[in-house]
Every structure is written in structure tokens, then in C-alpha cells.
Amino acid sequence: MVSEVNANPASDQGEPKIRATDVSVFYGEKRAIDNVSIDIHQEHVTAFIGPSGCGKSTFLRTLNRMNDTIGSARVEGLIELDGEDIYRSGMDVVQLRARVGMVFQKPNPFPKSIYENIAYGPKIHGLAQGKAELDAIVERSLHRAGLWDEVKDRLQDSGTALSGGQQQRLCIARAIAVDPEVILMDEPCSALDPIATARIEELIDDLRGRYAIVIVTHSMQQAARVSQRTAFFHLGHLVEYGHTSDIFTNPREKRTQDYITGRYG
Template identity: 85%
Template structure:
């Protein structure tokens, strides 16, 4: 007698039953050529909280983050399957204005990357190319407001003509956050924004993330579980291209449901 083949286990989905979703990913897979880096991920990312992606190196968390504003488009051979909805609109649909998408979903990278321009021009660049401002006085206001929100205004207000690359590492990262804020985004993606910074600069960035929470939906990739616990309200644990568990940060760190999550949190691997 033939034994019937077992059906594969269904891929888990991770809606957020409490918070309103800003981004909804549905059955998302990401490929680099023939290699599948993300495998059928579904998750809701809320608009009012900081969401942390944690997991061991190479687990796909940065790849998935980059798919949220189509940064993977810049990598030869990369392709995305499934749907990623921003306020219900599929960002991978035909005809999507990717430049406008990246204004709505800004990104801060692991290594600070200010433009080789003045501090002022670093902030003014985005509003100029997106046509957000029509006058010099309006642009001055955007620059000042963005630097204030990034906690940098008092440190640089008297040297706006200096090069952004002359700032310290922590200041450069805050400048990059101010640059992202300047185009009035709805979401800010942060890919290990503190990994190149010293502890004092890291603390300042974490304070800034907390200050920005609620104004923007924020998603942060971090290798530091302590940082995730400090700055986020939601945490997703990635492992081998999948999300193993997603929930409130307090639950993930104090009462994980999955054994793999518990093993990672307690340092048994990673």
C-alpha cells in the first residue's frame, strides 16, 4: 500500500493584531540569481512602533529590509517574489515610481555615508530634487527642522557650510538620519546604524530613535539583542531566510514561544 505524501507545513504569517500596519509583506521571497535568500515571508510592520529584526549573520534580515524600499533593485540578478504593500499599495507593481518610493521609505545604512557636500547641502539635496520646497527661506526651515529632529542642530548650526564628511562618525550618522527626514518620509529603515559607532554615539542614536518613534514607522536591523530590547516595541527573529517568531519585544525576550528563538536569545548559537 502506498503511503500518501505528507503536505508541506504551511508557512507562518505574522500579522500584528494590535497595531495598524504601515507595511504588509505577503509571501515574499528574495533571490540572488538561483540562491533564495528570503523564503516566503509574511509579516505586518506597524506604523506607530519601532520594529527590530534580529538573527545570526547571513539569516536574511538585511536582505528583507532592503526589499522594503526596493534597494535590492540595484543588485544584479536580484529578484523579489510576493507582495509588499505600503498603505495597501504594492511597491513592486508595474509603474511604481521607485524614486518617490524611496522618498517615502528612507534608509540609513550601516556605515555613515554623507555626501561630499556641506552639511547644509546634505540636507537640502533631497527636498530640492523632489521639488518639496520653492524658496530659500523654506529650504532653510527644512534644513533646521531636520537637523533639530536628528539632535544635531545645536552642534552644527554655526558651521552649516562645513563638509558633512568632517563630522565625527556619530554626527555623520545623525546627519544621514536628518537627510532621510528632510524629504518627509513615512518609514525609516535602519540597517545596523550603530555598528560602526562607539558606545557614546550609539547611545545618542538610540535616544534619537526613541524620539522619532510615532512620527515615523521605524525598522531597525541589529546584531545587538540588547539594542533591540532597548529601542523596539516589536521584534522579528530571522533564521535561514525565514521569520521564526514575531511579537512584542518584551515577549520575544522574556517568553519566546519557539525553541530556536530561546536558543538564540540565550546565546546557544548566533
């Protein structure tokens, strides 16, 4: 049953980076998420899977308070980042979103140069003392996103002129530039071709361990390739959470097995 979901698979040691306890999300009177508890650790990529409308993206957005931008949304329960309640009064939400960055389904570079896309965050957060430091942050971020060699000679070109896959890697570089601790990815490959998707998946693997990464994906194959922990959502409930290999080969819940084997979804 849902109440028996283990929020922390047995082999995960140490304190979680993010701990969600009895989290529910409402849009007006409609309950979209029902009492979800889950621990997310730094060393793993965690995938959220489930059919459309199951609540996985809604829950993802609670982790950096993106639901605050929706007037009818209300979050109940406790979400902690390194033990700190992110919904407490007085929480600096701008700073929270620098610590917990997000990459969206559709690439959304700013209508600025490639350089300014990366430099914008460090500038407003005061992370660079001068142009030399800013240049170093831009180069380092583009290197980490696997994009530097492709754009180093055209940093003043518009970010919107890049291909879709390059734009998505630019958005990942933009998130990295403010030195986050967590990166949330909401179906980051759904608008990309297979080659660009493979590049993003390689990038996720390269970034693993440096950041806690959570990815929402409709592709079970992608979840199996990139994640070490998988959470299966259905109708607003967290049905099952565990090692990715166990979820796909030996699920405990019938609903998980039915979804994995294509009986619904």
C-alpha cells in the first residue's frame, strides 16, 4: 500500500539532501499530491516516473517552491533541504532557487547572448568580483554542460540561435553557474531528437554526485539509463520508491508492475 512506501531505500547511508515528509499539494480544493514522503540523496540521480497527470511534475516543483507562482496552489507537509524547512516563513525563495535549480521541459534560454545567459545569475547573486571571475564561471559552466567546445568562439551570439539540444545544455549551464546543490529536471529531453537526448543523458551521468539530481521523465528507458533511484507516482500517490534496478525488474507493487509492463499509462 502507499502508506508502506519506504522513503529511504535501505542501502542509502547518511542524511538526505532533501527530505519530504507527508507532502500534499492542492490546487484550490483539488488534491494533486497526497501525503508523499521521500528522501533524496546527493550521490544518486533520482527519477520520477508515472503516467501523465500523476503528479510527478507537481511534486518536483514543490522542491524549490515553483508552485508559489500558481495562485491556487497550496502545499502541506514538510520539505527540508539539509534539515532546513524550505516553506518556513522568512525563507529567501530567490536564494532557495539558486540552491535548487530547475531545467524545464522546453529549453528557455534568455533572449541574450550565450555569455549573458550564463553570467546573469552569478551577477545578480554577487558570485563574481570582476570580469575575470565572471569569464571563469561562464567557461567552467559551459565546460560542465559539455557545450564549451561548440560555442567558445561565438559567446556573443544569441542563445536562442542554438539548436534545441544545445539550448537545453545552455539552460543546464545557466543553472550550474550559480553553484547549486540540487538540479531538478522536468522532462528535459521530451522536445529533443535522439542524438540530443543522448548528449543530455551523458551530461546527467557526468554531473552525478556533484549535484543531487532529480529528473521527471515519461521514458522508462531513460529512467533506467540515467537513474539509480526511481519513484513511481500514480494518481497523486507515491506508489513505490527504491533502487532503479529493483523497480524495473522486481517491483513490490502490482500498480508498478502494471505500468512497467505497459498495462496502463
